[in-house]
Amino acid sequence: MSNLSTRWLKKSPWVYHIGTGGCNNCDIEILDCLTPRFDVERFGIKLVVTPRHADVLLVSGPVTYHIKPRLQEVYKQVPKPCVVACIGACACSMGIFKDAYSVAGPVDKVIKEVDPNAIFVYVPGCPPKPETMIMALVKALQKI
Amino acid sequence: MENMALYLLAFLVFPGFLFTSTFGLVVSWIDRKVSALVQWRVGPPFFQPFYDLFKLWQKELIIPRNAKGTSFILAPFIGLVATSLLATIIGIINLKPEYQFVGDAIVILYLMIIPPLAIIWGGFSSGNPFASLGASREIKLMMGYELPFILAVAAVFFKVGSISLGEIIQYQQVHGALLNHPSMLVAFVVSLLWLQAKLGEIPFDISEAECEIMEGPFIEYSGPLLGIYKVMMAMLHVVCPWFLITIFWGGASMQGWGILWSLLKFIFIIVLVVLIKNTNPRVRIDQAVKFFWGWVTLLALISMILMFLGY
Numbered sequence: 500m501s502n503l504s505t506r507w508l509k510k511s512p513w514v515y516h517i518g519t520g521g522c523n524n525c526d527i528e529i530l531d532c533l534t535p536r537f538d539v540e541r542f543g544i545k546l547v548v549t550p551r552h553a554d555v556l557l558v559s560g561p562v563t564y565h566i567k568p569r570l571q572e573v574y575k576q577v578p579k580p581c582v583v584a585c586i587g588a589c590a591c592s593m594g595i596f597k598d599a600y601s602v603a604g605p606v607d608k609v610i611k612e613v614d615p616n617a618i619f620v621y622v623p624g625c626p627p628k629p630e631t632m633i634m635a636l637v638k639a640l641q642k643i
Numbered sequence: 644m645e646n647m648a649l650y651l652l653a654f655l656v657f658p659g660f661l662f663t664s665t666f667g668l669v670v671s672w673i674d675r676k677v678s679a680l681v682q683w684r685v686g687p688p689f690f691q692p693f694y695d696l697f698k699l700w701q702k703e704l705i706i707p708r709n710a711k712g713t714s715f716i717l718a719p720f721i722g723l724v725a726t727s728l729l730a731t732i733i734g735i736i737n738l739k740p741e742y743q744f745v746g747d748a749i750v751i752l753y754l755m756i757i758p759p760l761a762i763i764w765g766g767f768s769s770g771n772p773f774a775s776l777g778a779s780r781e782i783k784l785m786m787g788y789e790l791p792f793i794l795a796v797a798a799v800f801f802k803v804g805s806i807s808l809g810e811i812i813q814y815q816q817v818h819g820a821l822l823n824h825p826s827m828l829v830a831f832v833v834s835l836l837w838l839q840a841k842l843g844e845i846p847f848d849i850s851e852a853e854c855e856i857m858e859g860p861f862i863e864y865s866g867p868l869l870g871i872y873k874v875m876m877a878m879l880h881v882v883c884p885w886f887l888i889t890i891f892w893g894g895a896s897m898q899g900w901g902i903l904w905s906l907l908k909f910i911f912i913i914v915l916v917v918l919i920k921n922t923n924p925r926v927r928i929d930q931a932v933k934f935f936w937g938w939v940t941l942l943a944l945i946s947m948i949l950m951f952l953g954y
Contacts, residue, residue, distance in 0.1 A: 540685075540686060
């Protein structure tokens with residue numbers, strides 16, 4: 500990816516939140532990020548409501564068979580360049596759902612089926628703290 | 644020929660596209676910062692709207708398979724051109740009231756309907772059910788808010804006895820701002836409510852309700868086209884208050900200390916809009932139309948009657 504195309508992405512990453520079968524704990528922590536206490540708008544991070552406007556996909560939860568095609572479809576709808584952030588232990592490595600009958604695989608495996616060059620950020624924790632998520636996003640956007 | 648080049652310069656640079664869009668992005672920073680302060684936050688940095696815009700410019704542009712490509716792409720540009728034209732006309736007449744032409748206020752009223760129409764067109768052509776829903780709500784809302792506003796502006800026309808913006812400004816230079824009359828104060832209140840709906844701010848952001856129909860008409864727009872819509876909305880945040888200042892509040896002078904006074908008037912209106920936005924919940928579309936066709940139209944009629952009684 501050229502330097503030019505991601506130059507301003509660091510300054511205004513718009514996030515889209517998608518739950519893929521988690522226990523809702525990470526989702527609540529994501530919402531905590533957006534409260535006045537943490538105020539991610541200081542860094543230009545903004546919650547958007549449609550994948551077409553998104554730069555970062557916040558995915559929480561192990562990917563169940565039911566949601567797998569939906570997650571891949573949403574990923575295809577996001578204009579590139581974009582970053583996929585796996586929030587929580589389940590999204591990173593399936594956590595306690597490993598080898599469960601209803602789970603298709605961790606987020607990176609599912610998304611690599613449609614785009615092998617996707618960019619991932621892993622934020623482990625059950626759930627990760629809001630500070631961790633902000634730090635992970637900042638680090639990821641400096642890398643690309 | 645030279646005149647033509649001057650008009651083109653006015654359209655593209657000052658007071659048209661470049662000036663209004665830059666100022667509009669600053670206004671959208673004011674909007675976000677004031678909202679943050681209301682919510683006890685720090686808020687975004689000053690250049691945040693510019694960063695957002697540059698980033699959108701570098702993103703991929705996706706045209707959905709179900710969309711009608713041509714109108715999907717054209718709609719934002721039409722809105723942008725209409726808004727630039729509005730800014731040019733209002734700006735030039737504010738600078739030099741003698742540049743008026745017959746019925747320029749009517750032209751402005753018509754041009755102001757084009758940006759919402761562009762949003763509606765783009766929404767319907769994007770082939771998304773949520774976008775169609777948002778676009779149809781925008782139509783209803785537009786029918787709601789235009790009626791009282793045109794009545795309010797008609798009250799101004801009758802008071803001054805002219806339908807040209809330049810003469811309205813000159814009248815105010817001689818007789819003082821129209822706001823000093825009770826009838827015009829009522830009309831100004833009507834116009835402020837119109838402004839809230841025109842700019843798509845809460846409580847009247849029904850057509851692009853984020854958590855309900857996901858930005859409505861903008862749902863399928865991505866990258867540069869979304870950026871153009873953002874610029875258009877930012878410019879509307881400049882142009883509409885500017886028009887209200889022109890017809891009610893003695894115009895926006897651009898000379899000496901007048902600039903500061905004009906800026907203060909402008910920021911007063913914008914902050915008022917942001918405060919209303921931050922302290923109200925969203926209404927339903929039927930409530931909004933009832934509100935505009937009921938109470939607000941009544942207010943506009945009261946202003947008209949007061950004006951004919953000579954207040």
